[in-house]
Amino acid sequence: MAGLGRSFAFLWSSTALSNLADGVLKVGAPLLAVSMTRSPALVSLVGAAATLPWLVLALHAGALADRADRRRIMVRANLVRAAILGTATLLAALGLLNLWLLLAAVLLAGVSEVFADLSAQSILPMAVRTNDLTRANGRVSTAQMIGNDFVGAPVAGLLVVSLPAALYGAPALLYALAGLLLLGMRGAYRVDGPRERRPMRAEIAEALRYLWSHRVLRSLAITAGLLNFANSAYFAVFVLWAVGDGSAIGLAPGEYGLMTTAFAVGAVLGSLLSGRAAAWFGEFRALLGNWLLSSLLLLVPVLVPSPWTLYPTAVLWGLIGAAGNVLVISARQRLIPPELLGRVNSAYRLVGMGGMPIGAALGGVVAEFAGLAAVLVGATGVCLVGVFLVWRALSDQISGPLTSAPTLSDISRSR
Template identity: 75%
Template structure:
């Protein structure tokens, strides 16, 4: 276990992140591959992506309120244990021969619900473990751990497990989530935002009314903040389009009747190539931003990623796919580190969980719609129509955000009382 020189609490957080993202990687790649083995219908296959992301649309705002009310580390631990239990049940059903598409979708949906609470609290707890000056460095380390687990190790492992024993696609992540939750116990201390608790002796607002007020405060902050609002809308368009693209891309890439003709193991290797690039992009993000400036670095990453999506469509061959996947990883992870670090600097600590969740509702709420839309359009208009349409939306979003943002995107904000002045200055 390594803290990368950022302290003991960060070391435990980083280690837990690495294990949970290895579990994410197995499930993210293994579930669609299992679905493809059950059906070749684009609509049904796309339901896997929709089930994984639907909880963000439904639960992002409540999860943010929970992250600002409760101990964030404890929320992550409980969410990890819940994911472990849900997937252990699915593994048991698979071992008994009761696995079908609907069991698969239920397992993915249950894991997605817990992920919303875990990830919202994780992004909110990180600034409590390292100084503000180290946020970009710490996010780079976390992002590299996520990519190594999610793609570099998880993807090929998922391809292997699908071929060997389908039950392990659920069983292996269950064990990893349980271990990740246990590691969080090493983060001694309290990780409570401290911004929402009523003062002693003050009248208590009913829970529903209190949550509604707190969520409304976060939404007003986000919508009034030019930088955060622009980033959230752009992220929403990019994620909607990417969800449509990748919900059906497995049909374009895998199988004898596909355009590229990869075996399941080849698809896992594609994600490994992506992860290798993502690790590099995560570690280089801070240096590139220092040279080019945050805005140029971020918009450049988003634009390059959008253009690169065209490569395996224009040239449906592994020779085009694997290099493109490496560059997807470099640009995608670099942009992700920059935008997360900017949010953590711009949002006051007492609002971080709620505003992050409001941002991610806009940024990720369209993902289930995109995944479902991609499947329906592919069913009637063909896979190329979905892939090319998604690329067009990505290019449009990446171009528009450059015009909407100021030259500097991460001016620190230390208190929610400073909102009007900051908003005018940006």
């Protein structure tokens, strides 16, 4: 990529392929589940299986990213994902795939994703200059959105109708290629300098103390946790609200894929405009506005359940959400010391994403008893509460950058 160097070019290319695989799997697995059952509780298990590994393994994956070569971790994680989904492809071709094997494949692929993603966020500051972080994160976010939604979603919608076995075979091939591309990055990607090798438990505890003592990161993590919990409940059952003859919106599976493509169009724009938004409004004001608007937009498909309102709403979801993601990730990479980046990132994402499987499963259970609309409206309410909490906690930084990090000596004194 121009101006960002050879290593970033290989990292970006690998990210693009792995996220294309993510997009096919993310959209294809729920659609395949809907073809097997119409139970909200069972369909919601797909979302729970995809995110459960974050709750269980995030801290250990972050500690490993601070101990080992981050590029090697990513290579191995991608190759493991390829092997898992290749096995699922064989089972599907033999007619042996059922809902429980589908869930197992999603769960195991999610385990590898935890290690790959945490190392990817920690390796980026080692591949580009500090001043280029926001621009590099914008490029990475664009690749993620294009792969996850713009290309992956319609491909998944097509495959689920024409060739279901390829829902696993195509991602398997893409993950393998993504792993091999990382070998083109020059140099070693482990933290420089001598480090005392301590028990992993002690290193994880240090990261947790740092996150908790850092007012900005702590507030953002808690709010992200509430937003992700609510969004997981919302989108775990949204496919039932949107797809099928008996649904509120009445989309066909292929049209659902187009909805996520519309999301990606907005997300690409949001990723590219995030830096300008921060310059115009201030980093925190831009982030707060993003979270507030994206939360309110969750009500649109409930109040006006029509494809004509869903598609433009999806564009806005993508635009606003992607810009917010770039701002948060760039702030974390600036504020966290390099020797703690993997572990504190993992602690942040544990708080931010650990509630996702619980939210997805709870959304399915509530929908069984109270209906889909109750889940969609309730999730919106939780999002608004989260936005209010972060505004209260960080209102003194409303016009400035997300700063004020404690030093490592401060953390040491708090032990």
